[in-house]
Amino acid sequence: QKEVEQDPGPLSVPEGAIVSLNCTYSNSAFQYFMWYRQYSRKGPELLMYTYSSGNKEDGRFTAQVDKSSKYISLFIRDSQPSDSATYLCAPSLSNFGNEKLTFGTGTRLTIIP
């Protein structure tokens, strides 16, 4: 079993729709849960992170963590064409920079105008 599993998609939704992106993980010691966004032919960039279980909202984006089921989600409200990208989840044991992150394979999302 991979340490982090993510549906690779691709996922296409119409503009304005609510998008749900999901990951599962196997290591119950993970405490920090990050989402990276990667535009085509660019490097990933941190979108948002959460600590432990619960929800965190940032504008149109909501990250949700359920540690009991080892399930993490990213919701995008009022999706825009500019949200078209690959989204990678990255759970982590700590928030230290020397942490060797394990990334999900990424979900490729396309928002159709």
Added chain:
Amino acid sequence: NAGVTQTPKFQVLKTGQSMTLQCAQDMNHEYMSWYRQDPGMGLRLIHYSVGAGITDQGEVPNGYNVSRSTTEDFPLRLLSAAPSQTSVYFCASSPRTALYGYTFGSGTRLTVV
């Protein structure tokens, strides 16, 4: 503030050739790492460094060497290129606390023929 700079952006190598992928950051980050990204495999850690003079292996180190003589630079050497090393390579850096995430370069697309 340039962030993380990778050169070259594109490279074609013949099997057996060697080359160095360059990575430089100007943020005084302690932690630097190299990932390769392949379809369906996500980002996989090749080598990483927690500071000048300190390097260690990641998940897929075979066929690659690194060194970290300065805080700013972290070159990745391919010793004898193989078609299996065809990939997109990303360099990333982070301060000691990674709450703002890793900063990735824009990648090097390498094809080995």
